Amino acid sequence: MGIKIGIDLGTTFSAVAMIDKQKGIPVIIPNSMGERITPSVIQFTEDGDIIVGAEAKEAFEAGESGCTSVFKRSMGKNDTYCTFYGKSYTAEDLSAILLKHLKEEAEKVTGQKVEEAVVTVPAYFYHKERQATINAAKKAGLKIRQIINEPTAAAMNYGVNHWRENARVLVYDLGGGTFDVTLVQMKKDGQMESLQTTGDHTLGGKDWDARICALLEARVASDTGVLTSEYPQVRQVISQMAESVKKQLTSRNTASARINLPGYGWYGTSVTLEEFDQSTTDLIQRTGALCENLLKGLGIGWQDITDILLVGGSTRMRQVSTYLKSVSGHTPLSQVNPDEAVALGAAIQVHLPLPEYSVLTMAPQEMENKKKTGFRLFSSKKPSEPSSKPSPQHPLPRTVGKETTLENALCMNHVDVVAHAMGIIAVNAEGTYYINKTIVPANQKIPVKCARAFHYYTSSTEENELEIYVLQGEKAPLECQIIGKYVVSGIHHDRAHNPTLIRIQYSYDVNGMVHVQARQEKDRFDLPIREEPVPDDMSKYGRPIDPSEMAPVMEPLSLVMAVDVSGSMSGKPIQDALDAMCHFVDQFDDYPGDVQIGIIAVSDRSKIVQNLTSDLKRCKSSIRSIRSCMTGVCNDGHPFDDISRMLSRCDSKNMAIVLADGVWSYQNRAIRAAKSCHQQGIDITGIGFGSADKQFLRDISSGDVKSMLVNQSELTKSFGKIAQEIGGGSGGKRGKAGSETQVDTWEAVDEC
Incomplete structure (x- = not known):
């Protein structure tokens, strides 16, 4: 039978705890030397031995070689932390060695195998530091159930024996290398909620x-x-x-x-x-400033909290209690051992069920506005007024009996928050500079997910990929932690539906880790996403945007224009139509992509006047050569078979514009041929004037393209609208996307 443990992986000291099933309470597991805490110091010897703990600390203090400590501050960095006897170690490597030692010591003392563990981290750890902690635990052979914030763990340990409904506890956690402060509210029936957290992982x-x-x-x-x-x-x-x-x-x-x-x-x-x-x-004032910022963010003051809980060995310094009492009026609590509280709380958490994902449906700006109203953003009920007294201290209810005692000791339920806002590098509305667009605000309850969707303009000739730079923080992009470059690939190009809808789901899991998922249109499967190294030079995201960078990159376009030349078009109608067509061609002089245009005349039969050509001058000359009745006086024919032949082999975006005057003789035959073109991915727009049949125009037009019935004088304007729609998108490799909208989320990401 195995055990489940909680581990406080500290900068200077670490501790391990488990639940005593007979007593139903968390207890510290001493190491094999009988010590309740283990120094986070490692010594590498010349003969290859690795010494961890008190002996290594003594060697370090004596100035012996091969010793290292305080590596927790460098978690998340891939560079070498130390090198001994020809071998280099990162902070992650060293943490793995320490965790393995803690695991083996716990197994040696208890005589049982460790089945599962919860490891604590500073609340202010970013994604990279959290990932490094998980990686280190896996290297150590630990099965990680969850990583939780150190102040959260300490508050849970305190709450087991000192529960007070409506109490608002400020957890002040000053360890050897890091500082965190979290405000926790105790609610009914063992419900505990972190309201806000902040800190500095380089202050301790x-x-x-x-x-x-x-x-x-x-x-x-x-x-x-x-x-x-x-x-x-x-x-x-x-x-x-x-x-x-x-x-x-x-x-x-x-x-x-x-x-x-x-x-x-x-x-x-x-x-x-x-x-x-x-x-x-x-230094002490820096901690005070962080406490003030936290309270200010909630719209409350020192008078609105009920208790201050000290966690971390460094809170034993007398100046800590003296300073906090002077600024808050509260004498800090002394009911917990600051060196052991975090590990004891982690031992509770390892037995609790994992929380379910919540869905963020409120826009970040709305969240920010609500924050200004104070506590009610975080609680469905208004907490008691600061002047009202919390209910008396009492342990959580327990009943007699081995199993029920354990069950009641673990009846707590805690909701944690994430310290850092999650955002992405985006472009401001004017397209002049890069911004940090917040997706999930700071201090949002976790786990949480939200999804955004936007129209993405694909290419048929290149691999369609989308780059997403994810940030943690609320400042400008280069002042935040750029935690990853996520490249969405596998976006398929559907010529009949362009642009395509891309849905991006952003998540904070129970460990405070960031995840990115993507789906196309209404697909029920995720698109492949690979994480690439963030480029060394990101300076462009701190400079004004070069206008040329925002120019759309269009995919190749093949376009056929078919014009009705029946007898009813004689005179001014045909002249107006040809003028509008030539004006339309002129607008492709600055088209940011390859374009080729073909011309068809149609009445009793269809005739290709100009095969597809990229020579726009030649194209206009061919348009001017068209005459009314050149293919017959009536409307027995249709152009769609010729359109199909001209565009079927084009590896591009394929479009056709059909100008119709009057009522065609064999409409059903024409509609069937038009729908065949639709199935080939050819977008058709029908423009009618004179006595044209509006329903017929709708039937020959593609599902996503609106037909138009216009006055003869409005032909040029109609063509201009089509040209604007064609040039309104962008695409290609790692292309750009249109504005985002919120959409439904889907199933949660896998846990660690």
Whole structure:
């Protein structure tokens, strides 16, 4: 029988927990040395051994070679974090080694195999860092059920034994390398909801250590003349000593430090709590600013929260509680162990069902407007007024008995949010510069999906592909995290339906990971999408757009114009028709693609006056050669067989325009031939004037093309409208798309 575990993968320390089924509560699994937390330090030895934990930390503090730590801050980066004995390691590789060690230690202590795990990450981790964490877990041999935010896990652990309906808990999570703050609301029957989260994954206890290092190095230089920059080993010792000084100051007002300096001997000094606090004032204020931004985003103030929960070992620094009390008026809670709360919460989550996808149906701007109204955006019921007291603390209800005890301990249900808005690089309405178009706003409940659709102009001669650059953040494109370049391929070209509708579905899964899916028209299968490396040079997306870049790239066009030359067209009617046709041809001088035009005269029979040609001057000359009654006086014939022969072998967009005057003699035969052209992908537009039959025009025209019945004087305008529609799209390889609209989503993406 196996176990399910929760893992707090920390910057400086990590912890593992599981549910004690007899007690029905989460408990820490100590490592084989009996320690409840494991230092996140690794040492590689020359003979190939890998040491993890306390022994590696001791070696690191002693300045031994092959040691590495604080690699969590570099998660998501593919570059080398360290190299030892000829082998390079990324932060993901190192995390995999640490996770494997934690898994094996848990199995050794419990005597059971680990079946499944939940691993925690900073709430402010982006897609790449989350993906790297999942990758590391898989390399470690872990079956990952979910990754969850560290503040979320801590709040769940707190809620198990201190549930208070309507309580609004600010989870202040300051770890060794990262900082997150999340506001959580406790509701009825174990329902817990994260309302908003923010943070900084490059701000943590190590930054406070660095200030102590700077203070000590400056004092050494001033008192002894020894420049530590010239002695890397001394700097290493001071770096490790800084952590000891910080820990001393959690319970004392003065901390001592003693260093053996080259050419000087032993040097002793001390650091006072006041000196430490003064040197780190800006750091604590950075955390406060993030808290203020979070509350401001919800439209509330410090008076509207009920509790502050401290998580992360660095919250043991006395300045944290002092500062938070001074700005909020609340004394932070001390009911949880800041080093263990995250792992304990993860152990609860590993047993809970995964939440179902919600569908984002509100436009991002509407979401933003609603945010300004405060809490009610996030809760169906208005929370109690700040002045009203939450219900008394009590554990979640439990009943007697082994199974029911566990069941009731796990009756919580938490809804989490994503810290970062998801957007795509798009072009502004004027086509002058690139923008970040928000698809999913920040602090949206997850998992969530939404879909957008747009008309895409395809090509029959090139592979149709669509590039999508996905962003995380709310600023301009180059100020956001560009998390991926997604290329949609396999878009099929249907000459009878151009442009085609492309539906793109964007998702945040339960892990806060981004997914992109695409479908064409009403297809029930996904188009292939490959993720390509983001180009090194993305500077173009920060500059004004070159007008030539926005010029449409049109696919080749083959067009046949057939004109009625029966007796009723004699005189001014035929002259007006020929003038309109020539004016129409002139508009293709600037057509951004290959075009060829053919001309047919039709009355009692059909005659090809001009085969398809790209010589527009020659085409107009052929039009001018047309005379009324040149193919007979009546309307016994039709042009559709000739249109079919002319266009059937053209690998292009194929169109025909038919000018009809009066009523044709054999309409049913003409309609059947026209529909045969439709089936070949030839778009036909019927233009009628005089006594033309409107229903006949509709029947010969393609389903997606409107027929037109116009006055003779409006012929040129009608041709102009057709020309505008032909030139109104763009297409080709990695083509451009029209404006987006919201459409229905489809089934959710697979979990990790």
